Amino acid sequence: xxSAVFFSRRQVDIVRIVWMLVALVLAxxxxxxxxxxxxxxxxxxxxxxxxxxLPKAPSLKNFIYVLTEVPFVRYLFNSFVVSAAIxxxxxxxxxxAGYALARLRFPGREAIxxxxxxxxxxxxxxxxxxxxxxxxxxxxxxSYAGLIVPAIFNAFGIFLLRQYYLSLPRELxxxxxxxxxxxxxxxxxxxxxxxxxxxxxxxILFFLANWNSxxxxxxxxxxxxxWVVQVGxxxxxxxxxxxxxxxxxxxxxxxxxxxxxxxxxxxxxxxxIKTSGLK
Amino acid sequence: xxxxxxxxxxxxATSDPPIAAxxxxxxxxxxxxxxxxxxxAPDFIGLFVFVGIPMVLALTMGFFDVNGFGQFNFVGLxxxxxxxxxxxxxxxxxxxxxxxxLLVPSLYxxxxxxALLVQRSNRFNTVMRSIFFAPQMVSLVVIGLVWQxxxxxxxxxxxxxxxxxxxxxxxxxxxxxxxxxxxxxxxxWFLMGFYMLIFIGGLQDIPREYYEAAEIxxxxxxxxxxxxxxxxxxxxSFFVLLISLVASVAGSQAFDLIYVMTKGGPANSTSVxxxxxxxxxxxxxxxxxxxxxxxxxVVILMLATAVLFLMTRGGRFNYE
Numbered sequence: 174x175x176s177a178v179f180f181s182r183r184q185v186d187i188v189r190i191v192w193m194l195v196a197l198v199l200a201x202x203x204x205x206x207x208x209x210x211x212x213x214x215x216x217x218x219x220x221x222x223x224x225x226x227l228p229k230a231p232s233l234k235n236f237i238y239v240l241t242e243v244p245f246v247r248y249l250f251n252s253f254v255v256s257a258a259i260x261x262x263x264x265x266x267x268x269x270a271g272y273a274l275a276r277l278r279f280p281g282r283e284a285i286x287x288x289x290x291x292x293x294x295x296x297x298x299x300x301x302x303x304x305x306x307x308x309x310x311x312x313x314x315x316s317y318a319g320l321i322v323p324a325i326f327n328a329f330g331i332f333l334l335r336q337y338y339l340s341l342p343r344e345l346x347x348x349x350x351x352x353x354x355x356x357x358x359x360x361x362x363x364x365x366x367x368x369x370x371x372x373x374x375x376x377i378l379f380f381l382a383n384w385n386s387x388x389x390x391x392x393x394x395x396x397x398x399x400w401v402v403q404v405g406x407x408x409x410x411x412x413x414x415x416x417x418x419x420x421x422x423x424x425x426x427x428x429x430x431x432x433x434x435x436x437x438x439x440x441x442x443x444x445x446i447k448t449s450g451l452k
Numbered sequence: 453x454x455x456x457x458x459x460x461x462x463x464x465a466t467s468d469p470p471i472a473a474x475x476x477x478x479x480x481x482x483x484x485x486x487x488x489x490x491x492x493a494p495d496f497i498g499l500f501v502f503v504g505i506p507m508v509l510a511l512t513m514g515f516f517d518v519n520g521f522g523q524f525n526f527v528g529l530x531x532x533x534x535x536x537x538x539x540x541x542x543x544x545x546x547x548x549x550x551x552x553x554l555l556v557p558s559l560y561x562x563x564x565x566x567a568l569l570v571q572r573s574n575r576f577n578t579v580m581r582s583i584f585f586a587p588q589m590v591s592l593v594v595i596g597l598v599w600q601x602x603x604x605x606x607x608x609x610x611x612x613x614x615x616x617x618x619x620x621x622x623x624x625x626x627x628x629x630x631x632x633x634x635x636x637x638x639x640x641w642f643l644m645g646f647y648m649l650i651f652i653g654g655l656q657d658i659p660r661e662y663y664e665a666a667e668i669x670x671x672x673x674x675x676x677x678x679x680x681x682x683x684x685x686x687x688x689s690f691f692v693l694l695i696s697l698v699a700s701v702a703g704s705q706a707f708d709l710i711y712v713m714t715k716g717g718p719a720n721s722t723s724v725x726x727x728x729x730x731x732x733x734x735x736x737x738x739x740x741x742x743x744x745x746x747x748x749x750v751v752i753l754m755l756a757t758a759v760l761f762l763m764t765r766g767g768r769f770n771y772e
Contacts, residue, residue: 196570196577197580203583206641209601210594269492273487273492277484277487279484298703299750299753300506300510303506303513304502306518306522309522323502355487356484381589410712421597421598424597428591432589434589443582
């Protein structure tokens with residue numbers, strides 16, 4: 174592996190150390206803003222703009238303020254319910270669709286797959302105006318349904334699941350088919366248990382994406398009781414313009430669960446992103 | 453794993469008498485077709501209603517005047533004519549194109565750079581990859597707020613850092629000459645870990661033997677990069693360019709960050725088109741006008757994608 178043509182072994186080692194140092198510096202730059210957020214949330218207001226990382230007298234006061242003086246717990250609850258509902262329903266629908274597209278033969282299957290795939294590059298900001306008008310016409314503004322239903326459908330999950338099912342050996346379902354089990358039965362007792370690894374990865378990704386999503390919840394809800402945490406935090410900023418210690422405490426509460434999930438599941442999360450890039 | 457697969461399928465087969473087969477009037481083939489349509493129906497209908505119809509409307513609503521009650525009145529090209537005379541629209545168009553032209557190459561270079569830096573699998577690199585990817589876990593609302601704090605005039609950490617380097621009086625988010633570049637920098641900081649992972653996936657697909665053969669032929673690292681890595685990375689490069697293009701012109705990321713950090717200001721210097729679309733629709737209830745501008749975004753996307761296809765020949769390998 175050494176580039177022995179141009180460098181001696183010692184030079185190769187030096188090159189490697191330089192590269193590691195570059196990586197370390199970049200990593201520090203990546204972590205710093207998040208670390209700063211965390212530290213400010215333990216600081217007093219007077220310390221916010223002091224160029225010192227560590228708080229003088231770390232306290233939980235900011236967190237307590239955010240959790241008690243603002244309906245922040247309500248926002249957290251809404252975010253959790255909405256993200257969990259979207260994740261569960263989406264995985265249910267997408268596994269069914271992926272199974273049908275990969276395994277069942279029916280007229281128009283390729284056309285349907287292409288139609289689904291063609292929505293892959295449609296992004297929310299492009300369709301936000303008509304989507305809003307449509308959802309309003311359906312009477313779903315300011316409701317959990319309005320937050321949840323439109324966010325369920327996306328081609329990405331269907332596509333990944335179809336690819337996964339195409340890679341499973343057919344023999345696994347054939348015994349069941351010969352015995353005359355219904356397709357629902359095959360889906361439920363054969364396909365779903367086999368999908369566990371990919372469903373787990375997608376569940377994390379879907380939950381994350383919806384926990385962090387902002388534009389649609391901002392557009393579809395005006396009733397504060399229905400605000401998700403991202404909308405709450407953005408409006409919090411305009412209310413408490415200069416109380417950065419509260420804003421950062423709220424940000425930490427919102428970001429910390431996702432960063433913890435990442436620390437636990439980093440391998441699965443990064444693996445599924447990596448494979449999604451491959452055709 | 454194979455053992456458990458087998459037990460699952462036999463369990464399903466033995467515990468379940470052929471009920472379905474007894475269903476009157478359906479052959480096995482018809483059962484399969486019916487099952488196929490039923491299984492695909494929820495997602496297909498949902499995508500049709502919540503993506504398909506809005507997409508068609510996004511391209512056609514611009515020819516209507518849509519009032520606050522959702523009533524459509526056909527107005528022909530009026531919205532498009534209004535656009536021609538709207539200086540803010542032209543400003544937003546300029547910002548959008550600048551944002552795209554700067555962001556797409558920056559993401560490509562930073563993503564590929566990071567991927568090459570931590571490409572080898574060892575413990576150090578695994579940790580580095582996780583760190584580079586970590587910002588992706590945090591919402592852009594939070595990211596925007598944190599960077600807003602960091603780049604506060606005079607007292608923010610970044611402003612203090614610049615002052616220490618002798619650069620004073622710079623308002624990172626408050627001056628029209630800087631705000632867009634600050635926003636771009638934050639976007640790259642946020643997204644580069646994601647593109648790094650996509651590139652690592654692509655790099656791992658390149659067979660080792662190519663590099664070994666090149667080394668035997670006396671090629672150095674730089675030569676290997678230009679003659680092996682880059683050409684064989686074509687499909688990945690195409691994918692990266694395509695999604696970063698969509699992200700830069702029409703991504704929610706751009707919207708979220710700009711909404712939180714600058715609200716399009718100062719003096720519309722960070723107002724990308726999708727942000728102006730949002731403002732026109734949801735602050736001024738000009739739904740038809742907003743949709744007309746959204747259709748311009750779609751046109752930009754299609755043109756840019758076409759250029760990308762021509763430049764990379766659809767991301768195909770080219771062995772000549």
